[in-house]
Amino acid sequence: MKQLLEFVPIALFFIVYQLDGETLAIGGWSHVVDGIYTATAVLIAATAVQVVVASYLARRLDKRSAWTLLAVAVFGGATLILRDQTFIQWKPTIFNWALALAFTAFHFIGDRNLMERTLGAQLQLPKAVWTRLNVLWIANFAIVGALNLWVAYGFSEATWVSYKLYSAIGFTLLLTVLTAVLVSPHLKHAETSSGDSR
Template sequence: MRQLLEFIPIALFFIVYQLDGETVSLGSWAYTVDGIFTATAVLMVATALQFLVSSLLSRHVEKRALWTFVAVLVFGGATLLLRDQTFIQWKPTIFNWALAIAFILFRYVGERTLMERTLGTQLQLPHAVWLRLNAVWVGNFLFVGALNLYVAYSYSEATWVSYKLYSAIGFTLLLTVLTALLISPHLKDDDDGGPDARAASDDA
């Protein structure tokens, strides 16, 4: 449910952008959609609502959701105030590269990676697997950030908007699959194992 909520603001951003130049009327009120600027405003509102609903459903504030909301607020606000879409186009890159830096730093601070610190109470995995997961996620963040800039500066604004929607879905699914492939053999080991596996299962 929460994963589905994450895509709603991006989907609305895409939909509103497609209405560029059209007039939306509600009774005596009428508004002409102003391309990426209206879409950005909708993205900001939708992200705020998504963050609120997600926090209420999980009954706690997830750090990733919080930083996503802050990033959209800052870069979206700059886009609207300065009437420059460059800020919202850079937002995915800055956000993903910031995550990559965080994952790299935590890799060398202490004995556990950021993912192990976050999910270690739910998953019992060998340290080498946590390191591989960390490397995969860092690679994903770096690649996604770089590809976003390539599309933004090499293609039209409309192409970038479409890319933003489909890449968000595509890369999320790809990262989920890769993560599952790395984790699943060890989950099977836990199921087939002895007392240690059962203990790990009880702790999860």
């Protein structure tokens, strides 16, 4: 449910961008869609609503969601104020590279990496698996950040907007599958071990 909610702002960004030049009318309010700028304003508002709804459902504020909202507000705000789409195009790269840096730093700080600190209460995994998971997530964040810049600078703005939507879904699914592949053999082992101890 939480991951589905995270896609809503990106989907709305994509949909509103496609309405460039159209007039949106809600109640007595109307606005002519101004491409990337209207889409960015919708992204900021939708991300804020998504964070509030997700926090309400979880009964706590998710730190990653809060950081996402901050990044969207800062880079989206700069895009709107300066009328320069470069800021919103750089947001995914900076956010992903910051996560890659954090996961890398915590790999060397303390006795548990960031994956183990985050999921260690729910999963019991060997140290080598925690390390592989951490490296997988670092690679994901680094690659996603680099590809975002490649598309932003190598292709049209419209292509980048489409890429933003489809890559968010695609990379999330791929990361989920790869994480499950790494973790699932150890879950079966843990279930067998707990069954043998009865």
